[in-house]
Amino acid sequence: MKDDAQLICEALAGDSSSFGELVTRHQDRLYNTMVHVVGSADDARDVVQDAFVQAFVKLDTFKSNSAFYTWLYRIAFNLGISHLRRKKPTVSIDKLQEDTGSEPTDADDAPSDRIEQQERAGQVHEALAQLSEEHRSVLVLREMEDRTYEEISAILDVPVGTVRSRLHRARIQLRDQLKEVLQEDLS
């Protein structure tokens, strides 16, 4: 399988299908991250699409001293945060569930279990949305994307120490907001 650098070279040489392969490779992870960053599946789709388009247009300015996904994520995060600042959303459980889409549940579960699962997922969504964007971003990248501190530092353009402290604060805040849910988990 070709690596990102090879695909970038081919795309720059005029083979747009190589860029399409890059898109396919990174789209779902980036999208999933941005859904939680911007709080809306539709908005996230727009942001991810804009990010890929900008990456394509500016591909010749990409320098190979960092990973492509880092560069791409930085573009997407900047677009996402700009989007959030323009939009200034109000948050409610209903709206979040509506915007991020229903949480799929196991069809074999009893209806009451499914409702409960959806409610809990809604609470987690709401708690995430209550975090500041900088705390939410590090948490999503770490817990959902399994990015290392170094990678998060590169994507968000902040020192590793800042990543570490933001993650700690984000976890504490999320724990405080999800106390009831977590008590059930720990009991």
Add this chain to the structure above:
Amino acid sequence: MNELSPQERIEEQISAYLDGELSADEAASVEQLLTDRDDLRRLHDEMLAVRARLKALYRHRLDADFSEHVLRRAERAVLSRPASQAGPPADESIQKTGEASDNGAAPSVRLPRPFSNARSWLWAGLAVAAAVVLYVNQPGEDELQDKTAGDQRLAARSGKEAMPAQADSLEPTDSAFKAIAPDEALTIEQVAKPQSPLVRKTRKLATVKSPLAKAGGAGGRQADRFFENRDSKKFSGEKQNVVQHDFLVSRQVAQAGVVERLLAENKIVMKKNDPGNAKPVGSADGPQPRSLAGGPTKNARQQFDVIYVEGSPQQVEAILSALRSQPGVSQPNADAAKADHTAPLADATKKAKLESTFIAGRAWRDAGEARLLTKNYRNRPIPEAAPQKKADGDLGLKKGDREHEELAAGRQIDRDALPETVASKDAPALVTIKLVLRLVDTANGKPPAPSAKPSD
């Protein structure tokens, strides 16, 4: 920066311990603390539970054809950029990355940019114009008919005479096309009847919707989404994968305008209907066929053009066959050459498109209720201003969709006003292919021998 208290410092270490980001000594120290102190162990467990909750959230995925949409938008974005913008990035998001600036410190990959050739802009512009024309030729006409029929039905209920479709209400302009190739633009009148609804509708698209006229911003995104919808769904009747065909074209053939002539002969029919404007391409006093290559280049691989061609499977095959048999043109990818362009039509022509027409109260409609119902449907081409400007609109819902049923059950909607109609016979039987034409410096259009192959 605030100093951390000893307790906060320990908690932060526990957080980093969970992530495996501590040194061996630090990790051992944290493990000892977790053994000794119940409160820290509890915190550790809570953080793990938070992690589990986050990981349990549904992972969102994009549609399988998302990359195709991105590529189309990206290619249009490149087309809409003036050549003068080929320098440093102007976008905030790129500048913030710090990687786009020319600091000269780090080694960079500087390879040729797509569409760097001025002639390519003309070619791509021609392709976009042709694509718009071809699209409008099918669903656009249908929409005008549908709208007229809808107006008549509405008028029948209100006792007034139906207004004709409003395609004429927009001022015609070809500025969008000039934006593609400022000095060599082909106007829409050069590729279609200037006074036909087809042309008026195309002008409307070019001036109001086209991303070529709006390089960025929300309007541009909306326009792009509009085109995506048309491209992937309505444009071709049904969603389908676009097969890409790569051709190598010798410089001699390209400069003679052979490819353009083949396309014109097979697909893009240029008619002389406007004395002040259009002439048949190739006529003595009309616009001459443009060549693929503008002049000598250092690297033949840097020159390429992308063209979307839409037509019946027979037309598409005719173009491809003509290109393949043309001396000086070769198609190295044998797999693409075997592509069956009729396959996407097998299902497309069978599917019936049910149209349900509802009479909705103006207040209900203006309150955005219909938009709300379609919220979970992505890429619905419902312009923001639609409730104020249009008497009716196609929400693109299918019978059986939850939103459709809700509409049918709506108190302010008269569901029995009109019967449902089947419009399957109107589905355009069109397929789209993508032609990528690359210039080579060989007389036969074959790739150069390995030893002579230009390097990146």
